[in-house]
Amino acid sequence: xxxxxxxxxxxxxxxxxxxxxxxxxxxxxxxxxxxxxxxxxxxxxxxxxxxxxxxxxxxxxxxxxxxxxxxxxxxxxxxxxxxxxxxxxxxxxxxxxxxxxxxxxxxxxxxxxxxxxxxxxxxxxxxxxxxxxxxxxxxxxxxxxxxxxxxxxxxxxxxxxxxxxxxxxxxxxxxxxxxxxxxxxxxxxxxxxxxxxxxxxxxxxxxxxxxxxxxxxxxxxxxxxxxxxxxxxxxxxxxxxxxxxxxxxxxxxxxxxxxxxxxxxxxxxxxxxxxxxxxxxxxxxxxxxxxxxxxxxxxxxxxxxxxxxxxxxxxxxxxxxxxxxxxxxxxxxxxxxxxxxxxxxxxxxxxxxxxxxxxxxxxxxxxxxxxxxxxxxxxxxxxxxxxxxxxxxxxxxxxxxxxxxxxxxxxxxxxxxxxxxxxxxxxxxxxxxxxxxxxxxxxxxxxxxxxxxxxxxxxxxxxxxxxxxxxxxxxxxxxxxxxxxxxxxxxxxxxxxxxxxxxxxxxxxxxxxxxxxxxxxxxxxxxxxxxxxxxxxxxxxxxxxxxxxxxxxxxxxxxxxxxxxxxxxxxxxxxxxxxxxxxxxxxxxxxxxxxxxxxxxxxxxxxxxxxxxxxxxxxxxxxxxxxxxxxxxxxxxxxxxxxxxxxxxxxxxxxxxxxxxxxxxxxxxxxxxxxxxxxxxxxxxxxxxxxxxxxxxxxxx
Amino acid sequence: xxxxxxxxxxxxxxxxxxxxxxxxxxxxxxxxxxxxxxxxxxxxxxxxxxxxxxxxxxxxxxxxxxxxxxxxxxxxxxxxxxxxxxxxxxxxxxxxxxxxxxxxxxxxxxxxxxxxxxxx
Numbered sequence: 001x002x003x004x005x006x007x008x009x010x011x012x013x014x015x016x017x018x019x020x021x022x023x024x025x026x027x028x029x030x031x032x033x034x035x036x037x038x039x040x041x042x043x044x045x046x047x048x049x050x051x052x053x054x055x056x057x058x059x060x061x062x063x064x065x066x067x068x069x070x071x072x073x074x075x076x077x078x079x080x081x082x083x084x085x086x087x088x089x090x091x092x093x094x095x096x097x098x099x100x101x102x103x104x105x106x107x108x109x110x111x112x113x114x115x116x117x118x119x120x121x122x123x124x125x126x127x128x129x130x131x132x133x134x135x136x137x138x139x140x141x142x143x144x145x146x147x148x149x150x151x152x153x154x155x156x157x158x159x160x161x162x163x164x165x166x167x168x169x170x171x172x173x174x175x176x177x178x179x180x181x182x183x184x185x186x187x188x189x190x191x192x193x194x195x196x197x198x199x200x201x202x203x204x205x206x207x208x209x210x211x212x213x214x215x216x217x218x219x220x221x222x223x224x225x226x227x228x229x230x231x232x233x234x235x236x237x238x239x240x241x242x243x244x245x246x247x248x249x250x251x252x253x254x255x256x257x258x259x260x261x262x263x264x265x266x267x268x269x270x271x272x273x274x275x276x277x278x279x280x281x282x283x284x285x286x287x288x289x290x291x292x293x294x295x296x297x298x299x300x301x302x303x304x305x306x307x308x309x310x311x312x313x314x315x316x317x318x319x320x321x322x323x324x325x326x327x328x329x330x331x332x333x334x335x336x337x338x339x340x341x342x343x344x345x346x347x348x349x350x351x352x353x354x355x356x357x358x359x360x361x362x363x364x365x366x367x368x369x370x371x372x373x374x375x376x377x378x379x380x381x382x383x384x385x386x387x388x389x390x391x392x393x394x395x396x397x398x399x400x401x402x403x404x405x406x407x408x409x410x411x412x413x414x415x416x417x418x419x420x421x422x423x424x425x426x427x428x429x430x431x432x433x434x435x436x437x438x439x440x441x442x443x444x445x446x447x448x449x450x451x452x453x454x455x456x457x458x459x460x461x462x463x464x465x466x467x468x469x470x471x472x473x474x475x476x477x478x479x480x481x482x483x484x485x486x487x488x489x490x491x492x493x494x495x496x497x498x499x500x501x502x503x504x505x506x507x508x509x510x511x512x513x514x515x516x517x518x519x520x521x522x523x524x525x526x527x528x529x530x531x532x533x534x535x536x537x538x539x540x541x542x543x544x545x546x547x548x549x550x551x552x553x554x555x556x557x558x559x560x561x562x563x564x565x566x567x568x569x570x571x572x573x574x575x576x577x578x579x580x581x582x583x584x585x586x587x588x589x590x591x592x593x594x595x596x597x598x599x600x601x602x603x604x605x606x607x608x609x610x611x612x613x614x615x616x617x618x619x620x621x622x623x624x625x626x627x628x629x630x631x632x633x634x635x636x637x638x639x640x641x642x643x644x645x646x647x648x649x650x651x652x653x654x655x656x657x658x659x660x661x662x663x664x665x666x667x668x669x670x671x672x673x674x675x676x677x678x679x680x681x682x683x684x685x686x687x688x689x690x691x692x693x694x695x696x697x698x699x700x701x
Numbered sequence: 702x703x704x705x706x707x708x709x710x711x712x713x714x715x716x717x718x719x720x721x722x723x724x725x726x727x728x729x730x731x732x733x734x735x736x737x738x739x740x741x742x743x744x745x746x747x748x749x750x751x752x753x754x755x756x757x758x759x760x761x762x763x764x765x766x767x768x769x770x771x772x773x774x775x776x777x778x779x780x781x782x783x784x785x786x787x788x789x790x791x792x793x794x795x796x797x798x799x800x801x802x803x804x805x806x807x808x809x810x811x812x813x814x815x816x817x818x819x820x821x
Contacts, residue, residue: 451793454800454801455732455797455798455801456728456731458797458798462745574794575793575794576793615793
């Protein structure tokens with residue numbers, strides 16, 4: 001699913017024209033040469049590549065050495081900060097006492113703004129890596145860029161030329177992956193490489209110092225992921241998340257655009273040799289043995305299977321890679337899914353990174369008909385002495401699992417006697433797992449939770465509430481009447497994922513708290529409305545599910561994301577629409593919980609209210625936690641970037657961004673100075689203004 | 702006192718009272734009508750009752766009767782009690798419940814001078 005995002009924002013309306021806020025736009029340097037330190041780490045570890053027969057012990061030695069060369073701190077070497085994806089930085093120069101003195105050091109503009117055709121379809125969600133003296137990132141349309149981490153000057157860029165037609169739901173590139181070839185000589189081209197996966201489904205590898213394509217990787221630096229997927233339909237099969245490397249194998253899934261057809265591109269997850277780009281293995285859950293090395297001549301990977309659109313986490317110690325899987329195609333109807341799809345949809349799957357074989361899996365929804373894809377990257381932790389991982393879900397449940405076995409280490413309960421509805425009662429599960437340790441999910445909605453600006457729009461929402469089918473969480477889809485899905489498909493926790501402070505023993509989780517108002521549309525009505533899948537007619541940039549054909553199933557789907565009042569654009573349910581909380585890892589208790597996002601940009605009919613009140617807006621994008629006890633986060637639709645005191649939850653600093661801050665921030669250090677950075681690039685679905693800014697702040701020198 | 706007296710003594714503000722009266726009737730019909738639908742759907746009775754209060758207020762304002770103020774005050778106090786019972790101190794949730802009714806209360810109270818002249 002979708003990459004999506006988010007949620008509906010309460011309304012939009014732009015505050016402050018972006019360009020005015022930016023005094024220091026970095027000059028774009030086109031020439032590729034720059035002075036880079038040559039201290040690129042070149043571990044001398046034995047090669048462990050993709051070959052399946054590498055002994056586990058060797059693997060573990062290698063990984064330790066590699067990891068040592070790339071600790072988080074001065075660098076931000078992984079999308080999730082460190083290899084464990086904790087988003088925790090040991091830096092502590094910026095504290096709650098001096099954070100108020102932060103000043104903008106530079107603003108870098110990628111220059112990647114939507115063409116007229118792509119207008120309204122940009123959601124870059126960009127998070128750079130910081131390695132040595134460079135920031136490494138991809139723009140919305142996959143231009144790879146390296147900039148000087150202290151000045152914002154561009155060192156190089158490489159544009160793979162992704163066409164607008166490739167934009168699936170939104171133009172998104174969340175990040176890039178760094179890989180050091182353990183066998184290459186230091187300083188050799190592509191000894192250290194930057195790898196991304198693109199919207200037009202390619203893996204692209206370039207040299208970290210020059211941006212020149214790695215000739216030995218695939219075909220002149222490019223591997224075509226459309227290989228063995230089937231007919232090329234631009235925008236149906238796209239990658240928006242950074243691949244991960246587990247012991248020399250580059251692992252990627254892809255986003256299969258939601259809601260189009262049962263006969264959709266496969267959700268196959270593939271591993272490639274990070275040096276050569278050769279296929280190491282494929283995990284096609286529909287034909288795992290047969291297609292492990294690719295499908296037989298003339299065949300394609302099993303179509304319509306669950307995909308992984310979000311970011312995986314590599315565990316080099318155990319040699320596993322953890323895949324948060326999405327749902328099958330199509331999302332809201334399931335009777336015709338295969339047993340294998342039912343087994344792995346919306347599950348966390350641990351694959352052996354060397355072979356692509358399933359080590360274990362943990363399913364969070366049985367027979368998902370709600371588009372409850374796992375959207376968050378899992379975070380690796382030590383839980384009471386056991387190597388464990390934190391798995392957040394869109395329903396808000398937070399599970400802690402044993403990394404080696406997938407067994408839950410915290411209590412998992414079960415909802416029973418759930419309604420099965422009239423559409424496919426034999427398919428809908430009457431039980432579902434829940435976390436009894438911690439959930440971000442709130443109480444079921446009641447009529448009194450309906451909202452508006454006046455009694456009249458509130459009354460209208462109450463009527464909508466009473467007319468809908470709603471029996472709490474996991475209310476099954478219906479067609480004669482709309483049904484309410486709460487939480488909606490944006491979470492709970494989405495791609496921004498959670499941060500973990502291992503020192504304080506806290507999980508920091510931001511979340512959405514909004515329902516969707518849905519209806520299955522009988523095929524005949526869908527045909528009358530002209531709902532056709534992407535392979536028959538190019539899509540328009542409407543929100544995920546707002547009239548998706550689901551061709552091949554008996555129903556199309558209509559989603560009112562965030563359940564907004566059609567007359568005013570106001571949400572039908574009362575605030576907060578999103579929040580952030582700290583959870584005690586030892587007990588699962590909430591330490592603090594607060595709304596995230598002010599009302600300043602939101603109001604009825606899209607008119608900004610300018611109210612600095614913490615209403616709690618929909619939000620997308622994660623946080624960074626520092627050793628000094630600050631949580632940095634944008635994410636909300638108020639276009640603010642803020643620092644929150646991790647002890648109290650109080651906002652201790654904030655600044656206005658020139659565009660939406662729907663991206664994960666980072667923090668890093670150059671020459672002893674700590675920087676914080678976020679991309680202000682906006683988000684079409686969150687209805688925040690589009691931009692191309694990366695902004696860095698630091699304390700005055 | 703005659704109608705003639707009323708018209709003469711209030712020609713400056715009488716039209717405003719009548720306008721407010723018609724606004725109350727209109728809002729009352731919408732809220733009462735949709736509120737009736739909500740009652741039929743098994744929902745809150747508040748809107749149906751509030752609609753009746755608004756229509757009554759509007760009719761009485763049109764008649765120039767001070768009773769309009771008392772009826773609306775009762776409606777508003779009922780609204781206040783209901784709103785507190787439903788969501789208490791959740792101020793964002795009070796926005797749709799109390800803001801508009803309170804603005805109407807202020808408008809109705811502003812009619813008191815004109816309505817007093819009518820009574821004289």
